[in-house]
Structure formats: structure tokens, C-alpha cells
Amino acid sequence: MSVNIRIALNPIDLSNATVDHWIGHSSDNGWVLLDRQLTANASGSGNVILYRLSDCKWFSIDRRVWIPPGYLFHLKYLDGLRGAALQEANAKLSNIRGHMYELLNACRTNYLASVTQDRDKLLADRRELVLKAHKSHFLQMGRPYPGTLFCRRPSGNRMAHCWKCGAHLESRIDVACMACHWMICGCGACGCGYPGPRE
Numbered sequence: 001m002s003v004n005i006r007i008a009l010n011p012i013d014l015s016n017a018t019v020d021h022w023i024g025h026s027s028d029n030g031w032v033l034l035d036r037q038l039t040a041n042a043s044g045s046g047n048v049i050l051y052r053l054s055d056c057k058w059f060s061i062d063r064r065v066w067i068p069p070g071y072l073f074h075l076k077y078l079d080g081l082r083g084a085a086l087q088e089a090n091a092k093l094s095n096i097r098g099h100m101y102e103l104l105n106a107c108r109t110n111y112l113a114s115v116t117q118d119r120d121k122l123l124a125d126r127r128e129l130v131l132k133a134h135k136s137h138f139l140q141m142g143r144p145y146p147g148t149l150f151c152r153r154p155s156g157n158r159m160a161h162c163w164k165c166g167a168h169l170e171s172r173i174d175v176a177c178m179a180c181h182w183m184i185c186g187c188g189a190c191g192c193g194y195p196g197p198r199e
Ligand SMILES: [Zn+2]
Pocket: 162, 163, 164, 165, 166, 167, 185, 186, 187, 188, 189
């Protein structure tokens, strides 16, 4: 099944594609690019996501490692080169700049695809926990377990909080109780056992 994921990402702006992104060189990974439009790169601490331009794969490193001499801003890197090596690096850099849009697109597509996979996995794990909690909800009530069905997460719902644990509706998952057809909360509660609206 497909999962809707909202990733805060601005559309690629071609006009400043070469200006807005950090292009650098790493002793281990060659030419790398920091995509400033990734929300993962926006915070001031933790890891940064870098794109390795040789194969458009991404990797994540501690922000504190993203410094010279391991990682050099491209101007700094060129500064340290002479002769043929400098020529070669300059040629490579202008090639990167000339293909910035395609490179960004390819790298970003790879990155977003793996992020989506991770979230799918997280969601599957979470669904499993919810099912366990739902079972124990019935165990607590001493009722036979009715099972579940998959459903779409509602876009809007009048009941904003779980009656049992008080959790916000957002924390519910896309499985519903077979008996009452309510979405199941992370705590396992559905409509079964609901004591009715409270004033
Ligand atoms: Zn709950």
C-alpha cells in the first residue's frame, strides 16, 4: 500500500542552483553537494546529508565531521591544487555546474526514495505495535478479539483525541477495528468500550 508522506521541500529553483548549494570535495567521496533545500540539512546540529556526485548516492555524516581537511569547500579545494590536477578539478567543477539541475534531481530522487522506504518500515513497525495494543485492549475488557481492517486515515474528524489515553488523533494509524470500524489509537483503543461522549 502507498503511504502519503509530506516532506517539506521547495521546488528546485534553477536560477540559484549553483549558488544555493554547498559544493565541496572530500578525500573519501570526491565531489559532494549539500542540498540546502532538504529539511534534514536545515537544522544547526546533528547530521548532514551529502550527495556524492560521482554516483548520485547520498550519505549522512555528523555535522562536526563536515569540516576541513576531510571536507573542503570547492574554492578551498582548488586553492590547494596546482598544474594538471587543478585543470582537471576545474573542468570537473564546471561540468558539475553545467549539469547542476540533473545532478540535483538524480541525487534528490535517490535520497527521497530511501527516506520513503524508511518511513514505510517505521509505519509497518508502528502498525504492528498498534495491533498488539488493540488485542490487549480487548483482553482488558474480557471480550473476544474482532480483528482489524485497513482504512484510509481520515483527513478530518470531529473527535480530536482518543477517549482512553487522550492522544491526539494524528497519532492514530491506518487500521480500524473490525467490530466498531473506528481507527485504532496507539494505545490500542477503538470505539469498543467507549463510555460515550463526556461533557
Ligand atoms: Zn489512545
